Amino acid sequence: MSDWSSPAFDQDGAGAEFDHAMARAGITVPPDRRPALVAGYEDLKRRMALLRQPRDAAAEPAAVYRVRRRGEP
Template structure:
C-alpha cells in the first residue's frame, strides 16, 4: 500500500528527528521502497567471519614501505 509506505517513512523520519528538505520526500519514498525489502539481509545473524574488520592483516597496514 503506497499510503502505508509513506506513513511508515514519515514515522521513521520523525523518530530519527529528520526533517527532509522541501521537494525531497518523493525521492526519499522511492529509496525507502527500494531498500525496505533488503532489511532482512541487514538484520540477520552474523558470525565473526562476516565482520569486515577481520579481512585486514595488521602487519600489512602498519608495514614500513620505505617512505
C-alpha cells in the same frame, strides 16, 4: 557510485514508516524531496530482506583482517 533504483510507487505504509523515521531522527524533509526519499526507502527496505538469512557464529560483525602468507591454508 552505487546502485540506486527507485520503484515507481509509494505505498502508504512505507510513507508512514519513513515519516516516523524522520521524526524520530529530528530531520525536516522538504516536501519536494519527500517522494524521491520515500521511493528510495521502499527500495532499501526491499533489499534489506537479503540481510536476514541464516548465518553461523563465524559471521560475527568484526572487521579485522588477517594476512595469509602464500601457501598457508
